[in-house]
Amino acid sequence: MRILVVEDNHATAANLGDYLALFDHHVDFAYNGQAAIQLLDESRFDLIILDIMMPVMNGLTACHAIRAGYHADIPIIFLTARDTLEDKLAGFKAGADDYLVKPFELQELHARVQALEARNQRRLSPQLRYGALVYDVGTDAVTVNDETLLLDPTQKRIVQLLIKKAPKLVGNQDIAYEIWKEDEPEETSALRTQIYRLRKALPEGMLITERGKGYRLNAD
Amino acid sequence: MRILVVEDNHATAANLGDYLALFDHHVDFAYNGQAAIQLLDESRFDLIILDIMMPVMNGLTACHAIRAGYHADIPIIFLTARDTLEDKLAGFKAGADDYLVKPFELQELHARVQALEARNQRRLSPQLRYGALVYDVGTDAVTVNDETLLLDPTQKRIVQLLIKKAPKLVGNQDIAYEIWKEDEPEETSALRTQIYRLRKALPEGMLITERGKGYRLNAD
DNA sequence: AGCTTGGTGACATAACTGTGACATTGTTCA
DNA sequence: TGAACAATGTCACAGTTATGTCACCAAGCT
Structure with a gap:
């Protein structure tokens, strides 16, 4: 799978990328929402992992924009420290498929990534x-x-x-x-x-x- | 949407059902995995909310069975008190689309239900x-x-x-x-x-x- | 070797799009 | 009211680019 990690903290992003790469995923990075949307126009991705608090364009806005645009059906997982109910509801309302609160276990993230992948595969099983x-x-x-x-x-x-x-x-x-x-x-x-x-x-x-x-x- | 709630605690189940009914969902109940699978054969559902610890057949086994069966592509959300990483991984491995730990906010459950619904809608072109x-x-x-x-x-x-x-x-x-x-x-x-x-x-x-x-x- | 598969490159064809000339319509002001 | 002007409509034409077509060659397999 081609995964786009959108996260302004470079260290966190790199860490995530390294982990996902272990499972044979191709990972690209963007460090704010604006950059992410540009990247989407240039190449194709199967999944987006999106931080919320970022400079230039935050994750919620970016998510909205993606859902409104040409690549509206890409699965999106929010990954953020914001853990209140309101934050979560806002995330889902923006069009997220999943919402994971930091700190989190990398393995759980991977499991959720796989779940989304499976959902896209399952309908084509027989x-x-x-x-x-x-x-x-x-x-x-x-x-x-x-x-x-x-x-x-x-x-x-x-x-x-x-x-x-x-x-x-x-x-x-x-x-x-x-x-x-x-x-x-x-x-x-x-x-x-x-x-x-x-x-x-x-x-x-x-x-x-x-x-x-x-x-x-x-x-x- | 037609939702199947599988939960052995009748009070919890009823509570859930009442809440989901507020959003115009049609809710049915099963009180163990075995019963759930039987129900699936009889009628059509758009989503399953599944407890893990249940008599007769637990949620994990039921989930496996569903994924192996004819209705393999129904979205499944686990709803359980088991909150360790291992439990979650087991849940996703069994084929869950989402995994929510009790106690949880009903609104978050609803948001996740909607997210799964939206994902299915999104297959259609905007x-x-x-x-x-x-x-x-x-x-x-x-x-x-x-x-x-x-x-x-x-x-x-x-x-x-x-x-x-x-x-x-x-x-x-x-x-x-x-x-x-x-x-x-x-x-x-x-x-x-x-x-x-x-x-x-x-x-x-x-x-x-x-x-x-x-x-x-x-x-x- | 014979067969299958799949890529290359040359060329043909079709699709798309801007240009520029002219026609038409609308507006302004004496 | 009717020039004079401006904006828009109409359309044939040609340049450009994307795509279609196909013969041929290379690599792998039996």
């Missing part, structure tokens, strides 16, 4: 489907109206991504990152080719291009 | 709307009365702007700045053209010119 398009996780087969499509592994992974988000569009960057783990937005020719092949395999009109943004599925 | 005009952020589509309009990216961005401000008018300068990041107010020909194209796509009379000022939407 099958992924969007309209007539079905991705069977068990057999790793893709079918349309019970007819099996012959897809290469990479194409299957792209389909999986698209179905997970459908009918939302998936950014070119997001696909590139998920498939090739490339942060750098360069080299789109491989993606173009894969999309081309995938489109040929799918029913006509199902894979739609949003120029300049990405691709999305269409159920018709 | 939308900006004004009257029949809807901009879907997730799919990046603009619709009027559920009919999709074919708009170019720049036009979509202008629609977004207009909807956000609607029914107020948006100054020419403001649009120019938002779309082209131009401080200089010159060069309105591009804007004129974009507005022209946008107006052709929208229902007649929806995009109104305020001469010398800017443009605004009209719902009719």
